[in-house]
Amino acid sequence: MLKKIAFTTLAAALLSTMTAASDDPPQVPETPADVNKVLYVEPFVLEQGTEYVWCKEKPVIQAGYLLVLEVNPDLVYPRQTAEPVLYVGKQTAQRVNLGHESGRVIAIAPSTLDENGKLEVDLAKARIWFGTPELPELVTARRAAYEHNIAAKRGIQPRGADEIAKAAGRTRGQATVLADGHALMRRAGEIVRRFSPQDKEIYEALLLPQNK
């Protein structure tokens, strides 16, 4: 009994030490770094476009994908200095939550629409990865293309139809129609709440009611 108590105490102490150490910022992992898995895909279309500030050009976007990605948490540990940039295809993707506690990132990947109103970005053929640490707002289209080339050379593969189909689940390519950028972020907040509840402060802020 005493041995068990001693062992338990020792284990708790060690665990405490490990927990304390894990609070410290980890080294930034090497990039390019693949995401582990695509867990969820929800296409969306906006009735009113919104400015996309996650790249240098700041285009107005009208459509895209809400994604849930399983990732190495060290890639998304929040830092003030440069963080690895998330790419979907040859463009940056917006990270909605932090994800370092859950290992899950909710992202927005913009897409243009074809003449039939269908999203032109084919996720099955897209590479989804983390590139060189940088501020996304400074990444130009040219830089994104460069990062894509590097990723391809370093063995980052497109996700494949099976994974995307499974992640698309019941939506089956049917896009959610949202009013505008505000509605998009609220929808993203709901997805954060479902898939990364550890980011409570983020989804609560996104889902705040109007001022009282």
Added chain:
Amino acid sequence: MRTKWSVLALAAAAALGIVAQPAQADPCDSDVNGDGIVDVLDLLAVLADWGPCPGCPTDIIEDGVVDVLDLLQVLADWGQTCGIFDAELAGNPLDQYPYFEYVLAFNQGAPVHVAVDPSRYPQLVGQTGDIYVVEAKTTGQWAADKSLSDVTGGAQTESFVAGTIQDNTFEISGGDALSAEAGLDVGHPYDVVLDMNQSGELDSGDYIDGYDDTVHGMYAVHDLVLPGPLGVTEATYACPNWDGTPGYSAQNLFYPKLIDEMGELPLIIMSHGNGHNYQWYDHIGFHMASYGYVFMSHANNTMPGVFTASTTTLEHTDAFIRELPNIQGGKLVGHVDTSRITWVGHSRGGEGVAIAYDRIYDGTWVPEYYGIEDIKFISSIAPVDFLGTYQANPHNVPAYHLWTGGADYDVHGCASNDIAQTFHLHYRAEEYRQSIALHGVGHGDFHNGGSSSVAQGPCLVGRANTHKIMKGLLLPMVKHYIEGNVPGRDFLWRQYEHFRPIGVPIKECIVAQLMYQEGSAADNFMIDDYQSQTSTTISSSGGSVSYSVTNVLEGRLDDNNSTFTWTTSDPMNGMTCCRGTDLEKGVVFEWDTNAYYEFAIIAAEQDLTDDTCLSFRACQGTQHPNTAAALEDLTFTVVLRDGSGTESAINISAFGGGIEEPYQRVGTSYAYCGPNPGWYNDFETIRIRLTDFLNNDSGLDLSDIVAVRLNFGSSWGSAVGRLGLDEVEITKN
């Protein structure tokens, strides 16, 4: 008006050797030059005007002619002190020369002393007077009511003697019990009076510390870490009709509960950092609101980058002001002073607020509901510097402030990463600027979001203690810059080891380095800021510089490699004041024997009688052998020399401490900065009152100061050292 007959009688008495009786008329009529005393200068003035001179002040008996009668009157009134003398009286005794420091702010419960230097006030020698500490009055109030009512339990009678200032230093009985009640303000004001004729009134011949409408003699300051007197309301909501970046409309608001009974209150906008949350600054929000501020912390879009963060700051400031009728049922309408806005930013938000100001300054952003002139104060907490000189720039904001944590494991400050060096933004500010650098404080210690302190290094301070320091120093700083509070300024530059808010932790290794630099409105004289005159023998003001210290080098204050390891090829080792596009310069040098570094003062600036302080900032050189030889405060002696060759010297340790040794941190992982302990060089400001150099009959003539010299070595302070030096100036305040 004296009659000829009374004066003739005096003359006859004088001729017969009889001691003259004072005339019935005001003896201060004989103080013809108005210097406050009847002496040889008045006698010489009478002689100079000898003869017919109707209306002349030297015609003391007003008979139209300056003659022997006037001269005899001067003799009869000889030594009479006249007028009320404005003098510094309140302060603290020191263990070494100048043996006393005159200060404005006293922590509640601290002893209060009064001192008079008999060499500067010889007329007081042999005199006895009553010392009063009274509730402060304006000059108009003094004119209306000269009565003295002591608040310490009764006036204190003291006699002034020949000798030293130490011999004439008196602790005020009951001074440690002075009320510090100041409502929403910092510091309860008092005036200090020497009632030399013991009349119980402020009248001719008395001395007063605080004969001014805005700056009083002394202030008793309560524990600034404690909340203020106001109850606080907190609210969290999404700001409606938000047309900024979607999804980042959340605001967390703190304001006085009874705001509808108050006037217009200054506004503070808080912009958090990356991975942080807008609700993590309640420690600041509650504190400032309890002292009469409106504090709004907004969700900040930092993940795309610092420029996006700056947009969020700009838009939230506009949105908040615009939406006042809709926020909290319109309760704040008419109670927010949008002409007194403070922006506070943390990390990426800390750079974001500087970028936001720059965008308005450059004209690339035009706010709707406020203007650049309404941004009065910017404070950056451990900011990054992604966008550099031309964008992350506070320009001419009236006041800029920087917090830095020496143990920061995120914005770590290592030489290897310009982006992670916080001091750049401070040096770009052009007007009033200050910096508070805290050893042992991590990046996460500044907010209240729980989780890691993000700290690396020895003697970690922790979040709770960091918040006490933040509250204790932010309050007087904001009060000073936003409301003109006078005693608050003392907390910005006095040596932290010697004077700090009551409730801050006093753990031995907690170190706070304060830098304080006044703006252009102060009209100070810069002896040398090293920004021009590349020669090491000419100052930026054009005077010669001479020295016997060694390895003198002027240059950009920027470490030229990626570690803090000392090497002779990196003379600016440890300097992180600027990046490649910045031009902040200073000088470095060292000594291992007695040595000096001297500035000649140009002729046009040698009269320092209207000035107040000598100020400079200095730092130790990290990991230099002379620094590592003795890891302790570095001290040296400052000498003023006048045109006759008279010198007066003060060791900087007289005021508490010296130049701190660099934080003995060894960086690891991505914050690796070399294998040895010793982090970046933190500058701190030293300010010495010029009149301190006069104490104890130094003989120095402040009207003719020809040189400022710094003496180093075992005869003058630390035996060895490596010093960085910058911004040596004479200040008006």
